[in-house]
Amino acid sequence: MARTEYDSEYNSGETGPRGSDNPSADLETCYVGPIRVRRDPGEASETTDRRLLEWVDPRDRDLRAERTMRDSWRVLRIQSEFVAGFDALSEVAEAVTVFGSARLVPGSAEFDLAIRLGRALGEAGYAVITGGGPGAMEAANRGAWDTGAQSIGLNIELPFEQHLNEWVDVGMNFRYFFVRKTMFVKYAQAFVCLPGGFGTLDEMFEALTLVQTKKVVRFPIVLVGREHWAGLLDWMREVLLAKGMISSDDLDLLHLVDEPAEAVEIIAAAAAGRGGR
Numbered sequence: 587m588a589r590t591e592y593d594s595e596y597n598s599g600e601t602g603p604r605g606s607d608n609p610s611a612d613l614e615t616c617y618v619g620p621i622r623v624r625r626d627p628g629e630a631s632e633t634t635d636r637r638l639l640e641w642v643d644p645r646d647r648d649l650r651a652e653r654t655m656r657d658s659w660r661v662l663r664i665q666s667e668f669v670a671g672f673d674a675l676s677e678v679a680e681a682v683t684v685f686g687s688a689r690l691v692p693g694s695a696e697f698d699l700a701i702r703l704g705r706a707l708g709e710a711g712y713a714v715i716t717g718g719g720p721g722a723m724e725a726a727n728r729g730a731w732d733t734g735a736q737s738i739g740l741n742i743e744l745p746f747e748q749h750l751n752e753w754v755d756v757g758m759n760f761r762y763f764f765v766r767k768t769m770f771v772k773y774a775q776a777f778v779c780l781p782g783g784f785g786t787l788d789e790m791f792e793a794l795t796l797v798q799t800k801k802v803v804r805f806p807i808v809l810v811g812r813e814h815w816a817g818l819l820d821w822m823r824e825v826l827l828a829k830g831m832i833s834s835d836d837l838d839l840l841h842l843v844d845e846p847a848e849a850v851e852i853i854a855a856a857a858a859g860r861g862g863r
């Protein structure tokens with residue numbers, strides 16, 4: 587049975603669930619939205635997003651009735667997550683959202699690149715927003731933290747152990763993917779993508795389509811790490827552009843650089859072009 591922080595308030599002073607002196611001994615920590623949960627490793631891998639998106643057979647009248655009731659309540663929970671996010675971030679001034687692999691290892695060249703990016707953005711006066719997790723997120727938050735810039739982590743409930751990295755000074759744990767994604771966009775003036783996998787690609791393409799469809803003002807999307815990204819851009823040119831599925835203007839929405847300083851230069855120039863800083 588998972589134990590939440592609320593449980594431990596009631597159980598204070600007792601030994602751990604399995605009689606251990608250290609109640610956390612064999613438990614892992616994760617977040618269910620804002621609630622910290624300690625549970626047995628491998629237990630309960632169902633997230634709020636998964637429950638929301640679960641298919642229910644509408645021919646089963648009982649299940650359908652239950653889903654309708656649950657979904658109605660869910661709307662209030664989603665609403666409250668938007669409210670909490672807007673409240674937490676309402677004082678963020680100029681900020682850049684950084685995406686990148688959760689799996690970068692401290693000490694690797696790409697982890698160092700992410701630290702340098704966080705520093706360069708912080709030194710230029712930008713708050714840095716990340717997914718608040720490990721790897722590139724931790725590194726970029728750490729770089730920003732080093733400079734005294736605001737270091738923001740927007741974490742997400744996942745089916746395994748999950749916590750905000752220690753370099754975040756404003757942090758939030760979201761239940762809903764799409765609410766968190768709104769925050770990544772709403773509070774940033776630019777996106778920077780470090781090398782990454784599916785999660786990073788998803789975030790990069792979402793940013794790209796929002797700019798392409800003019801859902802957000804044309805702000806720069808900078809891909810850092812030519813070696814990582816060049817193949818994807820070649821494919822876009824050789825396949826998507828050649829087939830007429832994108833236009834050459836669309837390709838101009840992406841900037842490819844190697845150095846954090848180049849990313850900052852592009853972001854600052856775009857802001858100057860919009861009449862801001």
Ligand SMILES: C/C(=C\CNc1ncnc2c1ncn2[C@@H]1O[C@H](COP(=O)(O)O)[C@@H](O)[C@H]1O)CO
Nearest residue numbers: 685686687688689717719742782783784785786
């Ligand atoms: C897989 C691992 C940790 C997962 N923890 C994450 N915490 C917060 N945000 C995450 C996490 N994993 C992915 N993201 C988001 O996607 C992007 C990275 O995805 P990728 O597939 O690793 O490229 C990142 O920008 C986050 O917003 C390690 O144990």
